[in-house]
Amino acid sequence: MSRKHPIISITGSSGAGTTSVKKTFEQIFFREKVNAAYIEGDAFHRYDRAEMRTQMAKEADRGNRHFSHFSPETNLFEELERAFRDYGETGTATTRHYVHDAEESALHGAAPGTFTEWKRLPESSDLLFYEGLHGAVVTDKVNVARYADLKIGVVPVINLEWIQKLHRDRSARGYSTEAVTDTVLRRMPDYIHYICPQFSETDINFQRVPTVDTSNPFIARWIPTPDESMVVIRFKNPRGIDFPYLLSMLPQSWMSRANSIVCPGAKLDLAMQLILTPLIMQLIERKRNLK
Helix, strand or coil: CCCCCCEEEEEECCCCCHHHHHHHHHHHHHHHCCCEEEEEHHHHECCCHHHHHHHHHHHHHCCCCCCCCCCHHHECHHHHHHHHHHHHHHCCCEECCECCCHHHHHHHCCCCCCECCCEECCCCCCEEEEEECCCCCECCCCECHHHCCEEEEECCCHHHHHHHHHHHHHHHCCCCHHHHHHHHHHHHHHHHHHHHHHHHCCCEEEEEEECCCCCCHHHCCCCCCHHHEEEEEEECCCCCCCHHHHHHHCCCCEEEECCEEEEEHHHHHHHHHHHHHHHHHHHHHHHHCCC
């Protein structure tokens, strides 16, 4: 961790809602005049879209039915760890962009499904913001988690996560339910070994829990709305957290454990604003006090 060059890491599984959380952080950065540098988790995939399909076919021919984007074999964990370490030491790091679609292709000048060239981040940023799959990953070779000053986990309960993935992949990507189901099954071992353990490393977890029946996610006709959900907010270290204030500001919320608050799903953005703004400003004040 670095007092001079702080790092905030948002970690969530695919379709967990980390992009929405990123927008909340961007609102806080704008309001508080924080100049953030950004690293995207997709940038540290090992293969582009075409290469991944090729590798997946090769692994399938070898009998490996669990080749996924979650594993060390398909990600540049060492490079991601180096980026975090470099930023903490120097205030800059090397990254790139993964181009998702035609809109991003026009912006970055690279074909959809490919990467841009590696380049250095600007050296004038106040902090580094990471959003992706592996912001708190720890393996026998790397420890990305140790370099982040504030680690946030964003994860829905598993059935809700599957519903969100099914709806996204069917509507936005044209996949069949069977194809998405095969993807879920293929990813499961890596999800268990490389995604779930990160949520024990994070400082705060936001977990959305539906209050409607999601017992068979593969036939769910729609995603439970925020009004049909609760959010469990867990603090790894609750010391210094003003729980009475948070409970007073979040209507219909309560404490389920000494380190956990439950609030209505529609209050997720407000909860994040209330909880995260002071923590972000603590990092910035600590940085500025060094100058």
